[in-house]
Amino acid sequence: MSEVVLNELTSFLNSKRVDLKKEAISTVCQLSGTEDGLNLIIGKKELLSAVLNIMKGSEEEIKSFLFIGKKEYIPSVLNSIENTKEEIIKQSFKTLVNVTARENGVEELISLDKTLIETLISRIQNKNYIFAHLACGVLANITRFEKFCLNVLETMHKSSITIDSLFLALCQMDYNKAGQNLDSLALVLSNFTQISKGRREILNKEKDYVERFISLIDSKSKIRRKAAIFALHNCTFEREYHDWLLSEEIDLSTRLAYPLAGPDVFTVEENETLPLDLQFLGEDKKREEDNELRAVLLESLMQFCTKRKHREHLRKQNIYLILREHNLWEQDKKCVKLNEDLVNLLIKYESEIGQDDLSKVEVPPDLIEKFENLDADDTNSTEEEEECKNIVVIM
Incomplete structure (x- = not known):
């Protein structure tokens, strides 16, 4: 795809015409589903910035997407332009989920928007936000990478956002009034345990975080089970x-x-x-x-x-x-x-x-090599057994 086309897409993303914006974000979202497309998107800061702006939206747009009460209280026929705006924001989120699956993608987004983490957590904690599940997916991907996982924890501390509040959103039945599935928030909390600082916070004996993860081990949701089992596995590396x-x-x-x-x-x-x-x-x-x-x-x-x-x-x-x-x-x-x-x-x-x-x-080097070769033969894998786990979300 030429630079001219990318510039045109960026222009359409920034347009006030909803129809142009919709077509542009749909194209960008499709591009983000391929390796070559991701390279193009991540390499174009102006385009990424436009996607971020759509995701964040204006306060008026966000309020128009609040889903309060039961479905039967919502008008049966929505204004078509509001439907279009909703689809535009959804596509921007899906694009960001794919971009954040790559470490250099996260790097670019954080450099473009220093408040991205606070924005995502705010959206997740908004009980009426209809894109909360997608915000969870973006944050889950960001926390996969140790550097940015630490960044998220530090940002939470500075902003007085507690791990308790994230567990509340995850574990409270019907927390999100728009019926959003917050399973991917479990991945965020699980990813915290891939770094020592995060493990020690989860292992705080004055809190019930470990018990919360234990309660998810036999969840019907595979995402929650996986997050819990990976988190508890990671915590076992803190032998004290x-x-x-x-x-x-x-x-x-x-x-x-x-x-x-x-x-x-x-x-x-x-x-x-x-x-x-x-x-x-x-x-x-x-x-x-x-x-x-x-x-x-x-x-x-x-x-x-x-x-x-x-x-x-x-x-x-x-x-x-x-x-x-x-x-x-x-x-x-x-x-x-x-x-x-x-x-x-x-x-x-x-x-x-x-x-x-x-x-x-101490195991002699020659035996280590022998055992590693045997393990590779048996499991058809070259990954080390003793490593902390994290989980990626892809749209």
């Missing part, structure tokens, strides 16, 4: 919190094992050795259906095997029983391997392991 996470107050090992359990039949004696929440689960109990999430759950439990006292805790809970049955059911190669590694560690005597803290064991 392991005692608290495994305490009766949180009991995270049981919570992580629960999605791995199925309609397993144990003897009465075996059931009595399990935590109460893992006993007599019944024939309708289903395992987590997503193999990526099962792998992350297993990796998280493995993190708790770093120190001897925590390995002993898992043995006392007899988590082995859940893993044993899960292994018989599991078909995914990566999950099978993770499950077997975890079981092998739990069934060993501590005298065989020979180390209290496995994080201090």
Whole structure:
């Protein structure tokens, strides 16, 4: 696409003619769905700025898109120009979701609009805003990148925006009166845990953030489940919190094992050795259906095997029983391997392991290379197992 055409699109985006603006933003949105198109958009600051201005809108436009009360109280026939304006703003948001999937896209947007983060959070917290779900998607993508994740947290602190307020919007039933799905807000909160500062905020013992994530582990929404499981996985990297996470107050090992359990039949004696929440689960109990999430759950439990006292805790809970049955059911190669590694560690005597803290064991370089090669063969992946997780939203 030539520079002349891009300039013309930018001009149309800035036009007061709604019909020209609609055609232009539709074209830009379609472009943002391709790699080449994204390169063009991100490289054209004037065009990006125009898209941002449409997304932010004037106060009058925003008020015209508030959805108050039930649908039956809204006039059945809306003015056509208002419908067009609504579609224009929606397309601008979808464009920004795609642009923010790229780190250089986020970089450009932040440089063009220093108040973007506050604007997005304000829109999300507006209970009547009809594009709140798209604002969540943009913010979720921004927080995928460590640099900008930290930027968001710092901006929140400066603006007195609390994590509590985001959890309220996420967890309160019917928070958004326009019926907007705020599932992607869970991704924002989850992405905070990819950096140490964010993990420590979530792990604040005076708050209930960990419990909030735990409550989402068996959510019907896959997005919420994924966000919660990734967040709790990331929190296990803060090993100084392991005692608290495994305490009766949180009991995270049981919570992580629960999605791995199925309609397993144990003897009465075996059931009595399990935590109460893992006993007599019944024939309708289903395992987590997503193999990526099962792998992350297993990796998280493995993190708790770093120190001897925590390995002993898992043995006392007899988590082995859940893993044993899960292994018989599991078909995914990566999950099978993770499950077997975890079981092998739990069934060993501590005298065989020979180390209290496995994080201090030095592995010779030649063995590291050998194990990495074996893992790559088994999982068909080159990603490291021990890394913090984040999630991208794409339109």
